[in-house]
């Protein structure tokens with residue numbers, strides 16, 4: 289075939305062949321340059337807290353090539369030292385000497401190396417390793433990770449901002465500020481999850497039950513205030529704005545269903561976490577009664593939690609915390625599964641995901657078709673200094689840079705200047721009036 293025939297037939301592969309003949313197995317050395325065998329030399333946790341009280345855990349994987357390393361997020365704010373131990377005592381000895389290129393194989397064998405699996409501590413450790421290997425692969429390919437995943441489906445990542453206020457006027461001010469900053473998707477809460485300040489009398493406190501730092505929340509005031517909050521913001525800020533809300537599992541399942549039904553008329557973009565993971569059986573009942581779009585999953589650790597919800601179309605947005613499910617390798621499979629069921633993604637992106645984890649969220653967001661929305665945080669300057677190259681938020685969009693891998697580095701000298709807070713980081717209970725603890 290001559291050049292003109294190739295162009296006429298329109299065969300892209302044939303056209304490419306004119307310029308660069310493909311490698312064949314019979315060629316003397318079919319190994320593409322840049323993929324000479326490389327081994328894992330060390331898997332090391334780095335703990336740092338430049339963003340206030342948030343305890344970042346980042347894994348650094350060093351390789352047998354001096355200076356070539358990768359970073360991964362293993363942040364579990366409530367148990368950082370348990371993750372550190374899992375990495376130092378178990379994952380590092382397990383991974384050393386293995387091939388850096390075979391990410392999927394390494395993930396599979398490390399996953400079952402504890403025999404018992406799918407728990408938050410080990411999943412975070414595994415995510416640190418997994419994401420660091422993707423970072424290394426990007427550096428070896430000289431490409432950002434989103435390119436390895438197939439390239440961009442959008443120019444940048446649309447994000448939602450958080451707005452909160454103790455009363456409606458404070459909340460409205462916060463929404464207006466976010467609109468001015470360029471956000472078009474805004475999560476609205478009345479003074480934190482479940483509006484604890486709306487609940488006046490805490491009999492358990494008077495009785496000396498529990499600890500003074502623990503908070504009180506009654507379901508009634510929250511359930512009455514939330515539709516009014518939507519009504520107010522819709523009326524004052526108009527129909528264009530996309531509104532989101534996080535129930536944060538703080539009410540009984542049927543109360544959550546009633547609330548989702550009431551909110552349907554305000555056309556929320558999504559309502560998040562109506563039930564705790566132990567109550568996922570209620571999603572079927574919820575679905576039968578309302579078309580309010582539902583986001584779920586930040587507390588998930590196991591495929592047993594997300595596979596059925598997706599395959600039965602019981603949720604609209606899957607919002608797992610990528611390090612809690614074991615890393616990028618798992619999240620991209622979840623996204624692929626979800627695509628065929630018209631479930632979109634909304635990866636968990638709060639302050640307690642490290643900048644490396646936010647980069648992983650964003651690279652995946654760029655490359656998948658069924659992206660829905662991304663939760664994002666405006667980190668302080670200290671965090672940007674510790675993690676040079678981290679994604680940046682502009683006009684409601686998250687941008688990654690074009691450097692190979694995640695494009696994020698870690699300044700270890702600076703990271704050491706931000707040690708973890710001295711308290712362990714417990715998730716403190718929220719109690720009902722009589723002291724009963726509410727399960728998040």
Ligand code: GCO
Pocket residue numbers: 365534536586637638639640663
């Ligand atoms: C969200 C959340 C978080 C979690 C936190 C737990 O952003 O949707 O629910 O704020 O509560 O990440 O550590």
Ligand code: MG
Pocket residue numbers: 534536560561586
């Ligand atoms: Mg949430």
